[in-house]
Amino acid sequence: MTTIQARVKRKQMRRDMQPQAHIHDSYRPRGRNAGASRCPDCGAIYDGGRWTWRVSAEQMHQLQCPACKRIHEQAPAGEITFDGDYLLDRKDEVLALLHHQADGESKEHPLERIMDIQQNPEHIVVQTTGPHLVRRLGAAMLHAHQGTLEISYRDNEGLLRAHWARSSVK
Ligand SMILES: [Zn+2]
Structure with missing residues (x-):
């Protein structure tokens, strides 16, 4: 539903x-x-x-x-994961892109913010206070770095999840 x-x-x-x-x-x-x-x-x-x-x-x-309430209660509205060895040499570039997009979104929409970013060499997880930012980050990555993007809405948790991936092999 x-x-x-x-x-x-x-x-x-x-x-x-x-x-x-x-x-x-x-x-x-x-x-x-x-x-x-x-x-x-x-x-x-x-x-x-x-x-x-x-x-x-x-x-x-x-x-x-609502955004600060979510941050306080650690209840994200969205989560997008970026995966792949493509990220290995481009971590800084990708993080700069994500922050730039988030700043643009937050300026227009105060409730859309990055809540948390976790990363390891081939993996970045971004939690957001709003669902629109998830879509924007995913779209920006597709535009700048291609790859694939899947977005799934999980109603039971009220959390929008997205997954971007790109491998450098091929
Ligand atoms: Zn606030």
Whole structure:
């Protein structure tokens, strides 16, 4: 079942029958506050129903943004793995590309950030606070370094997983 289908189905259920909030939903504030809220961890502003980096309101509450909440709880929204001996001589180049793409994405979308990067010689794992960044990183690698990309959505964990691979042999 897709996320949207799950949401629609949940809406149709009676309130007292609703299951525990899906992991997705706990990272989205319910309702809209009067005035704006500011995440104490990163400074992102929640105003008018969306997260931005811009301050536009006089009245300011404190509200941890979903990205910082995910970082705090170590609950990534996405994970992309890069594999292959192709990476051996290009680790720095690839990491620079990933960081550059992540910076571009975060500037536009405060909730899309790199949470963690783990690496060994032929392997890089990037965890993100948002699913869009996974897709962007995968697309950027395909564009710059070819290889293959698989994206799979695993609903039970609410985690978008992607796998990029390229071997230098052949
Ligand atoms: Zn934050």
